Amino acid sequence: MSIATPPGGFDVVIVGSGISGSIIAYQLGKAGKKVLILEGGPPVPKSREAYLQTFFTANAKTPESPYPPVLQGAGSAGNPLGQPDPATLNTPRYTVLQIGAWQNPKQCYFVYGAQAAIAATDPQMTFAFGSSYERVAGGTTWHWLGTSLMHLPNDFQLKTKYGQGVDWPGGIAFYNQLLPYYRAASDVIGVSSDRDPMVDLYKTFNVQPSGVYGPNYDFPMPGIVMSLNDALYQQKVTSLKVDGIPLFVTPTPQGRNSRPGKRRQCAGNTNCIPICPIQAKYDGTVTLAEALQTGNVQIQYQTVASNIRLSGSQVSGIDYLTYDTQTGPVSGRGTAVGKRYILAAHAIETPKLLLMSNGNPGFPNGVANGSGQVGRNLMDHVMYLAWGLAKDPIYAFRGPLSTSGIEAARDGAFRSQRAAYRIEIGNEGWNWAANDPNTTLADFVFGQNNSQLNGNSVNAQGQKLRFDPNLPAFSQLYGSKLVQTLNGVYIRQLRLGYLIEQLPDPDNRVTLSTQYKDHLGLPRPQVTYRIREDYVRNAFVSAKQVSTQIFQALGATEYTMPPADAVLSGSGASSSTFRYQGQNFVFYGAGHIIGTYRMGSSAANSVLNARQQSWDHENLYMVGSGVFPTTATANPTLTIAALALQAADNVLKDLG
C-alpha cells in the first residue's frame, strides 16, 4: 500500500472514498489528473462474504451490523448490548444501536448535551440524531437502499416559492443546470427505471419531462418489477387525496440491476440494507474500482484526515494519522499535498475536520468557516413509520426492501404550511417497524404482546388487534397452530415510511466535544438536534392521518404503535419522541445526513459557492449531502452523485 508520489506531485487530494469521493476520483483520473484518496477506513474486503457472515451472526441486524468496527459484545450491567467505548476505537461511527444510549458517551460516539426542554411539547426539546453512516472504503452506500430519485424544481426554490427555509444558489437555474448531471449520475449508479411512470409523475408537478430527460433518454436498465404488496396499494390508493392532491403509486427508480450487466441481476435477497450479498445493488466500491483502474488514482487506507493546513488563504496540505488495527496505536503521520483538495467524508466527519483545523493563523474558527456556518443546519429526512396487516396475503419479506412509493405529495401549495414528504412502501413486513420476524415469534411462543397481535391491544380506530379472536390473550402456541398463526401474520404485514423534509436550523449542529475523544485523540462530534418548526411537525400530523386513510382504503388493520409519553431525563431519556397537537410522535432517521457545509449565494451565510468551492479557500471543494441547503424531498444520493460530477467538472476547469 505504498504511495508513489507522481513527478510534479498530486493534482488533487480527496478525503473519503464513498460514492462522492470515488466519482470525483474517477472523473479526474479519466482526465489524466493524478489523484490521492485518503480513506479513514479499512480497504474493500476481497470478498463481501466476510461482511455477510458478520451480518448473519449479529444479534441486532441494524444497517451497520456487517461492518467494522463491531457494534456489540458481551453485555454487562449498564451496557446490556455490550457496545464498545468509542474512546477505544480509531474510527468509531454513530450507529442506530447507540441511539438508545444517546446520553452515555461511553457507548455513544456522538456527545449530546443535557435536555433543555421541560416538557415534551416544548419545541426546544433535543433528540438523538436518527441516522448513521459507515467509515469503510466505499462508504455508506454499502448499506444504502438504492432509491434514486431526482429532486423536484420547487425543491430548489423553497424560499421563493413557499417562504420556507432557503433557496439553493440560483434557485430554479441551479436545477436546470443540474439536469444533465442527473442523467449522468443515473448512468454511474446504473439506475433501473422505466421512463413512462417518471413522465407521468413529473406531469403532475407540471415539470416538462422532455426538459428532464431530453428527447432520447432512457434509463440504463428497465424498471424493477413491482411486488404484490405494491400492486395492492396501486389498486386502492387512487381513491385518496392529500391536501387535494390525488394519490397514486410510482415504481421507484433504483440502483440495483434489473438485468445482468457489469453487476449481477437482483435476486431479491431482501437485504439491500444492510448488505446486498451479490452486489446487484450499486455501492461506492464500484466507482472506486473504476477510479483505481484509470491508473491515475491512488488510495491510502486506514488514513484519517486530522487537520487542514493553510498557507495564506490557500490549502497547502492535509495532515493525517494512520493505524494498523482498530484499537491499536497511531502507526504513522503525514501530510498529503496536491493542487486542489476535495472533502468527501460525509456530513458529520467533514465539518468535524474543518472545525478541528483551527490552528491556522487568521482562521481561529476552523477552515472554510468565515460564515460561521460549518457544522450548522444539520438535517435528515425525519421519518414517520406506519404499519398494518392486510386482509389478504401480500407475501411480505420478499423482493428488494422497497420497490415503489407514493410520490404525489412531494410538492404542492400546502408547502407554505407544512413540510412535503414522499411515502416509501416497504416490502419487508414489520422488519423495521417492529423488529420482526422475532417480535411476533417471541409473542406467540412465550405469550407476550410486543407486536400487539397477542393481547388486548386496540388501535386508534377502536379495532381489536388480537390476530386470532378465537385465541385467548397472551396465547402460547406450538406445532401447527403456531405455524398457522405466524404464517397468517407474516404474509400480511405492511409498512409505510414517510420521508419528511426538514428545514435548516442553524442551532441544529455538529461541534467538537471538548471532553471526549476517539482512540486517535481526535475530538468527537458534539451534536444538538431539534425539530422546532411547526412546518415539519405539521407533516407528522398529516402523515399519521394519511396512513390511517391508506390502511382503511386497503381494507387493512393499522398496527402503528402509539409512542409512550416522552421521558425527559435520566438514563432512559427518550431519544426521538415528542408531543404535538395533543399526540405523541416518534421519528426515525432516514439515513440522510444533510446540510452541515451548505452552498449558498453569499459568503456571509454559506460555506460553499454554487461550484461547491469554499468561499474562503479557492483550492478547496466539498461534496456530499452536507452541501445541500435544504433536504428537498428525494433520497439524496442521486443528487450527491450529480453534484459530484458537476464539482469534478469545476475542478477540471480550475486545473486547466
Place this chain on the structure above:
Amino acid sequence: MVFDYMDYFVSMSVGLTGFSSDAIAPQLDTIDIKSAYLAAFDENLPTGMAEQILERYKTLFVAGGSKPGSEEQIVGQMLGGSGTSAAQILAMRQLIFLWYAGAWPTVQSDGNSSTGGQTFSTVLSADSYTQGLVWRVMQSHPMGSTTYNYGYWASNPPPLSAYLENPV
C-alpha cells in the same frame, strides 16, 4: 448429554415446531443444524434438564405406540404440565424459538407490563440464522440469502405445505 437422543430430539422438535421431520432432519443433511440445536438445548439449560425432557418425551411417545403423527399431541401434554415442571416447559418453548429464529432466547417475563415482558436472543451461527424456520413459515427465504431468481416477488410463492414438508 450422555447418550444419543437425536431421534427423540427430532421427533419432539417436529411436534413443537409444526414442521415435518423431512424439514427438521432432511435425509441428506449437509448443514446438520439439528446437532447444533441439540447441543445448544443441552448447554443453555441447567445440567441434565435437556435429558430429562427428552426422557419424558420418549416415555410418552413409546407409550403411545411410537406413532408418526403423534408428536404434536405428546408435546401438547408436556407443555400442559403432564410430568413436566414450569422450568422444563419454558425450556421446550425456548427450543421452539431456537428452531424458528436460530437464536437462543432469554425471556424476561413481566406480569405487570402490558406486553407480558420481553425476549432477547443470541444468534448461534450464520447457519442457524439462515436455517431459521421463520423464513419458511413466511413462505420466503432468509433476509440476505435467497435461491430464487429475479422477479419472483411479483408472483405468489409455493404453498405453505411445500415449506413445511421439504428440506430447504
